Amino acid sequence: MYLIRMAGQRIAAGVLTLLVISALLFFSIEALPGDPARAVLGQTATPETIAAFRKEAGLDRPVLVRYGDWLASFVAGDLGRSLASRRDISGLIGDRLFNTLILAAVTALFAVPLSIILGVASAVWRGTLLDRLISTVSLAAISVPEFFIGYILLAIVAVQLNLLPSISSVHGGMSLAQWVPVLVLPCLTMAMAVSAHMIRMTRAALVDVMSSSFIEMARLKGLSNLRIVFRHALPNAVSPICSVVFLNIAYLIVGVVVVEVVFVYPGLGQLLVDSVAKRDFPVVQATCLIFATANIALNIISDILGAASNPRSVGR
Amino acid sequence: MLMKGSFQHLSLRVYGAAAIVLCVIVLALFAPLIAPYGESQIVSGMWESPSRDYLLGTDSLGRDMLSRIIYGARNTGGIAVMATLLAFVFGVSSGFLSVVAGRVVDNIVGRIFDIVLSAPTLIVALFSLTMFGTGTLVLILVIGITEGARIYRVARATAIDIDVKDFVLVARLRGESVRYLILKELLPNAFVPLMAEFGLRFCFVLLFISTLSFLGLGLQPPTADWGSMVRDNADAIGFGIFTPLVPAAAIAALTISINVIMDWFVSNYGVARNEA
Numbered sequence: 001m002y003l004i005r006m007a008g009q010r011i012a013a014g015v016l017t018l019l020v021i022s023a024l025l026f027f028s029i030e031a032l033p034g035d036p037a038r039a040v041l042g043q044t045a046t047p048e049t050i051a052a053f054r055k056e057a058g059l060d061r062p063v064l065v066r067y068g069d070w071l072a073s074f075v076a077g078d079l080g081r082s083l084a085s086r087r088d089i090s091g092l093i094g095d096r097l098f099n100t101l102i103l104a105a106v107t108a109l110f111a112v113p114l115s116i117i118l119g120v121a122s123a124v125w126r127g128t129l130l131d132r133l134i135s136t137v138s139l140a141a142i143s144v145p146e147f148f149i150g151y152i153l154l155a156i157v158a159v160q161l162n163l164l165p166s167i168s169s170v171h172g173g174m175s176l177a178q179w180v181p182v183l184v185l186p187c188l189t190m191a192m193a194v195s196a197h198m199i200r201m202t203r204a205a206l207v208d209v210m211s212s213s214f215i216e217m218a219r220l221k222g223l224s225n226l227r228i229v230f231r232h233a234l235p236n237a238v239s240p241i242c243s244v245v246f247l248n249i250a251y252l253i254v255g256v257v258v259v260e261v262v263f264v265y266p267g268l269g270q271l272l273v274d275s276v277a278k279r280d281f282p283v284v285q286a287t288c289l290i291f292a293t294a295n296i297a298l299n300i301i302s303d304i305l306g307a308a309s310n311p312r313s314v315g316r
Numbered sequence: 317m318l319m320k321g322s323f324q325h326l327s328l329r330v331y332g333a334a335a336i337v338l339c340v341i342v343l344a345l346f347a348p349l350i351a352p353y354g355e356s357q358i359v360s361g362m363w364e365s366p367s368r369d370y371l372l373g374t375d376s377l378g379r380d381m382l383s384r385i386i387y388g389a390r391n392t393g394g395i396a397v398m399a400t401l402l403a404f405v406f407g408v409s410s411g412f413l414s415v416v417a418g419r420v421v422d423n424i425v426g427r428i429f430d431i432v433l434s435a436p437t438l439i440v441a442l443f444s445l446t447m448f449g450t451g452t453l454v455l456i457l458v459i460g461i462t463e464g465a466r467i468y469r470v471a472r473a474t475a476i477d478i479d480v481k482d483f484v485l486v487a488r489l490r491g492e493s494v495r496y497l498i499l500k501e502l503l504p505n506a507f508v509p510l511m512a513e514f515g516l517r518f519c520f521v522l523l524f525i526s527t528l529s530f531l532g533l534g535l536q537p538p539t540a541d542w543g544s545m546v547r548d549n550a551d552a553i554g555f556g557i558f559t560p561l562v563p564a565a566a567i568a569a570l571t572i573s574i575n576v577i578m579d580w581f582v583s584n585y586g587v588a589r590n591e592a
């Protein structure tokens with residue numbers, strides 16, 4: 001019961017935050033000096049063509065009405081038109097969103113279990129060579145720019161060894177066998193960064209639990225190390241580990257931006273970067289809102305899962 | 317006084333890291349004296365391989381890679397320092413103000429930063445750069461605000477710990493001003509944890525600026541910058557030329573070194589390191 005109420009509150013707060021973000025996205029662009037009609041049509045446009053454009057694009061209506069319309073059509077899946085290419089944004093985004101989700105999902109699918117295993121292993125065998133090795137490598141992976149990891153992999157695997165294509169060309173109707181070579185390097189690059197965070201945080205969460213007195217008790221009872229970890233410590237670390245995993249998946253969703261650029265992967269991140277450079281406001285607004293929604297949704301899931309696996313924290 | 321008796325704990329690792337950081341600082345300060353060629357001087361053909369004249373070869377426009385890396389230390393490092401400082405002034409002052417100036421201020425400032433932090437930093441930055449266009453000033457301001465929001469949380473938490481101490485209560489009872497409380501009571505006592513935070517934040521900012529530059533949205537050409545150098549010359553990697561990786565390696569070496577130094581600093585002064 002508590003849990004449902006807590007979940008409801010978190011979701012309501014998340015929706016509210018999204019509304020605030022959408023308003024910020026809309027009104028800050030609105031507040032910019034300069035006329036979007038002139039920006040599109042160029043300096044040579046006559047007043048008549050500008051007026052016609054404003055009417056066609058609905059720019060002549062009051063700002064609050066336009067915000068309401070924009071939000072309503074956004075929810076309905078109509079994202080407006082790109083300023084630069086005049087194309088429908090939903091069409092621009094559709095395939096790319098799918099590509100990005102594939103990339104993120106595949107990465108999460110193997111990075112999450114691997115990181116949890118390595119994190120638990122380094123907490124169990126704390127202070128051993130394995131732990132120190134994992135700790136050093138993960139610290140290095142965190143401290144290094146993602147594009148560096150990407151290009152090193154690219155230089156070794158694609159260029160030196162010539163095993164995989166260096167550019168990820170994606171087209172409609174690709175079979176599974178065609179997806180694999182395209183995804184290996186981008187996924188590996190993202191997995192490096194995300195896993196490093198996840199391993200360190202999983203280890204920290206487990207080490208924290210392992211210092212509780214009931215673990216000391218279990219040890220004094222003479223239980224084996226493995227039994228202590230899997231029967232006593234791990235169930236109590238599920239809650240922090242859950243939130244760690246979802247926080248990092250949220251991070252991963254944003255991390256795709258850089259990786260997509262490195263591997264010229266046609267995803268949402270690449271579209272966002274291109275549109276920022278062109279100052280294509282409607283596309284930037286739409287992609288930013290999608291990224292923010294994903295981020296907030298994952299944070300809510302992380303909160304709810306954390307609470308569900310630790311009932312004591314819900315009352316607070 | 318803090319440093320007393322702690323030098324014997326210095327390991328080889330820390331010495332190495334300090335040497336790298338020092339080296340970058342020297343390169344940044346004396347770039348025009350050290351660099352063999354000018355920052356945007358075209359000296360040869362495109363992607364010339366390393367030779368005695370051009371130790372790291374040339375870039376996509378025929379400029380000397382080594383010289384640009386040296387100038388890059390100055391540009392990338394300088395802007396990272398400025399952005400981090402701004403973020404600190406901003407985050408620490410608002411964090412301390414939140415604690416000292418009462419609940420109303422605390423709530424207002426807190427909610428504003430909550431909104432800044434509810435969206436991913438990269439997304440906030442990309443959106444701001446769309447609005448105001450790419451430029452060094454915009455870059456510094458955007459990072460100052462987004463990173464400032466994170467520092468705000470640390471500074472506020474640190475200040476709350478200090479605020480409950482008796483000497484702050486005494487100062488309050490003496491009727492000292494908010495300004496006095498922040499500058500004379502909170503700041504000196506929060507110095508060590510904030511120093512540790514500074515190192516970590518600097519790494520974040522450096523990586524962030526490099527990432528934005530790599531995406532073509534940070535420092536603009538012809539300014540030499542470690543991130544955009546990788547971007548401009550990335551195509552060369554496809555031809556088996558690996559010098560474009562050197563600026564990326566420079567970023568990595570600098571951030572890893574700072575991390576090593578901060579680890580040593582934290583373990584010596586017992587400040588809790590927060591993973592973020």
